[in-house]
Amino acid sequence: MLRVDDVHVSYGKVAALRGLSLRVEEGGFSAIIGSNGAGKSSALRAISGLVPIRGGEIHFGDQRLDGLSADRIVRLGVAHVPEGRRVFKDLSVRENLELGAYTRRDRAGINTDLEWVYQHLPRLKERGGQQAGTMSGGEQQMLAIGRALMARPRLLLLDEPSLGLAPLIVQGIARLLREIQGRGISILLVEQNAELALELVRYGYVLETGSLRMQGTAVELMGNEHVRKAYLGI
Amino acid sequence: MELVLQSIANALVQSGFFSLWAVGLVLIFGVMGIINFAHGEMVMVGAYTVWLLYAGQGLPFPLALLAAALIVCLLGLCMERFLFQPFRENPLGGLINSIGLLFILQVLAVQIGGLGLMKHVPPAFPGTLELPFEVRIPVQRAVALVVSLGLLAAVGWLLTWTRLGWALRAVSMDREAAALQGISVRRIGMFAMGLGAALAGTAGALMAPLVRVEPYMGHAVIITAFIVAIVGGIGSIRGAVLAAVLYAFFHTFVTTYYSGTLATMLGLFIMLLVLVIKPTGLMGSRLRE
Ligand SMILES: Nc1ncnc2c1ncn2[C@@H]1O[C@H](COP(=O)(O)OP(=O)(O)OP(=O)(O)O)[C@@H](O)[C@H]1O
Ligand SMILES: [Mg+2]
Numbered sequence: 115m116l117r118v119d120d121v122h123v124s125y126g127k128v129a130a131l132r133g134l135s136l137r138v139e140e141g142g143f144s145a146i147i148g149s150n151g152a153g154k155s156s157a158l159r160a161i162s163g164l165v166p167i168r169g170g171e172i173h174f175g176d177q178r179l180d181g182l183s184a185d186r187i188v189r190l191g192v193a194h195v196p197e198g199r200r201v202f203k204d205l206s207v208r209e210n211l212e213l214g215a216y217t218r219r220d221r222a223g224i225n226t227d228l229e230w231v232y233q234h235l236p237r238l239k240e241r242g243g244q245q246a247g248t249m250s251g252g253e254q255q256m257l258a259i260g261r262a263l264m265a266r267p268r269l270l271l272l273d274e275p276s277l278g279l280a281p282l283i284v285q286g287i288a289r290l291l292r293e294i295q296g297r298g299i300s301i302l303l304v305e306q307n308a309e310l311a312l313e314l315v316r317y318g319y320v321l322e323t324g325s326l327r328m329q330g331t332a333v334e335l336m337g338n339e340h341v342r343k344a345y346l347g348i
Numbered sequence: 349m350e351l352v353l354q355s356i357a358n359a360l361v362q363s364g365f366f367s368l369w370a371v372g373l374v375l376i377f378g379v380m381g382i383i384n385f386a387h388g389e390m391v392m393v394g395a396y397t398v399w400l401l402y403a404g405q406g407l408p409f410p411l412a413l414l415a416a417a418l419i420v421c422l423l424g425l426c427m428e429r430f431l432f433q434p435f436r437e438n439p440l441g442g443l444i445n446s447i448g449l450l451f452i453l454q455v456l457a458v459q460i461g462g463l464g465l466m467k468h469v470p471p472a473f474p475g476t477l478e479l480p481f482e483v484r485i486p487v488q489r490a491v492a493l494v495v496s497l498g499l500l501a502a503v504g505w506l507l508t509w510t511r512l513g514w515a516l517r518a519v520s521m522d523r524e525a526a527a528l529q530g531i532s533v534r535r536i537g538m539f540a541m542g543l544g545a546a547l548a549g550t551a552g553a554l555m556a557p558l559v560r561v562e563p564y565m566g567h568a569v570i571i572t573a574f575i576v577a578i579v580g581g582i583g584s585i586r587g588a589v590l591a592a593v594l595y596a597f598f599h600t601f602v603t604t605y606y607s608g609t610l611a612t613m614l615g616l617f618i619m620l621l622v623l624v625i626k627p628t629g630l631m632g633s634r635l636r637e
Contacts, residue, residue, distance in 0.1 A: 188527075205514065
């Protein structure tokens with residue numbers, strides 16, 4: 115459903131991606147792992163239209179994404195949970211969630227999805243009227259994911275959802291991601307926490323300084339010597 | 349005692365104007381990250397529109413007011429489209445463009461109405477409200493206050509209760525994150541610019557019968573709007589309104605008992621003090637990254 119072909123991204127003279135190709139299947143769950151500065155965020159930002167690409171093509175179903183503005187891409191069914199959560203700090207939790215559904219007009223459907231989010235993230239329901247910026251990091255991450263789900267996307271892009279969170283909370287997020295995939299939403303996850311990522315996904319890509327070092331099923335990658343040494347610390 | 353009460357009444361009317369100026373400036377800055385130096389000239393264009401259409405052509409005042417709002421709104425949309433959007437990556441470019449436009453508008457005003465000539469705009473609502481304690485408010489001023497308050501309430505309602513308002517606040521907090529919710533940052537920028545400009549134009553139109561209409565009347569507007577926006581916490585609408593009311597009282601009282609020049613000088617001094625002591629202003633909680 116998502117096809118990224120030979121995509122190049124650079125910031126001024128700095129090349130962040132040099133020919134990235136990857137696929138996410140309908141209902142699939144894939145991950146990009148890599149260390150700081152490998153280009154993981156740049157990959158997601160290119161898909162969701164936040165940075166222009168210098169070469170290559172990006173397709174979502176039969177739609178070509180590259181060249182479209184970020185808000186158009188959301189309307190096509192791609193939601194992006196950005197690195198660092200980026201919730202609207204001065205708005206309430208409820209307002210953040212409503213903004214997630216900004217592109218939609220089906221009030222009944224929006225309410226159904228709001229119920230789903232509240233049911234799976236009861237914390238957000240308790241905090242509905244609270245300013246988002248006053249919540250803990252974990253709660254803000256939940257809100258960022260909930261907000262993205264409110265767009266009722268077909269593909270969810272997640273940039274380091276585990277960053278800076280306690281292990282218990284990370285497990286909660288892992289469970290949530292499985293539930294989301296269970297609803298038939300495809301997921302592309304970006305993680306420095308390779309252990310978490312490979313535990314969750316079926317297929318993974320290893321990104322190093324803007325290029326793919328290797329790819330394979332999670333089982334293959336977990337058995338790979340280089341991955342074990344460089345990313346799993348075994 | 350009468351003078352105090354009279355000053356309070358005058359300050360209330362000023363609060364309305366100061367708020368309209370500052371809220372427009374803050375909206376534009378918040379959403380687009382551009383300091384619109386031509387904001388005072390937008391107010392001036394609004395006042396000139398009323399002078400030309402109402403005092404000159406005899407159009408009814410409410411219609412001239414509407415025309416001023418629309419013309420300045422259109423001016424704002426053109427500025428956004430042709431002066432600011434092409435310089436999105438470079439906020440300094442937009443700022444310099446707005447300074448350039450400021451001079452062009454001033455020269456245009458001189459061309460149209462001449463320099464130094466009295467541009468008399470008769471009050472559309474003659475008469476004076478006689479309040480207790482010998483406080484007198486010309487009806488024209490009372491109307492200006494009521495219209496200002498109505499507009500501010502409408503903007504407040506928009507920002508608090510509508511999806512458009514939430515989108516506007518979202519864009520001013522984090523453009524990228526807003527785009528990721530499917531909000532068209534371009535369209536919201538257009539909207540903010542049109543709204544901020546319309547508020548400035550309306551303020552100018554309301555002021556026209558009450559002040560001296562002249563090409564450089566924008567000076568006082570931009571200085572006041574800066575003081576108010578910075579004291580209120582740049583980017584915070586509520587802060588701007590609060591600061592506008594406080595500053596209007598301060599300015600009116602110092603002007604009444606001492607002098608207008610001293611009032612403005614002290615105002616600038618307070619602004620600097622706020623910048624040094626609490627750079628985020630009264631209501632601003634954070635500085636923009
Ligand atoms: N806005 C920018 N301007 C200039 N260079 C940038 C910018 N954003 C990223 N880069 C550079 O591009 C490269 C890839 O960055 P990217 O953010 O995609 O990496 P990442 O894998 O997400 O890293 P991290 O794990 O730290 O989030 C890095 O060398 C980074 O310094
Ligand atoms: Mg990153």
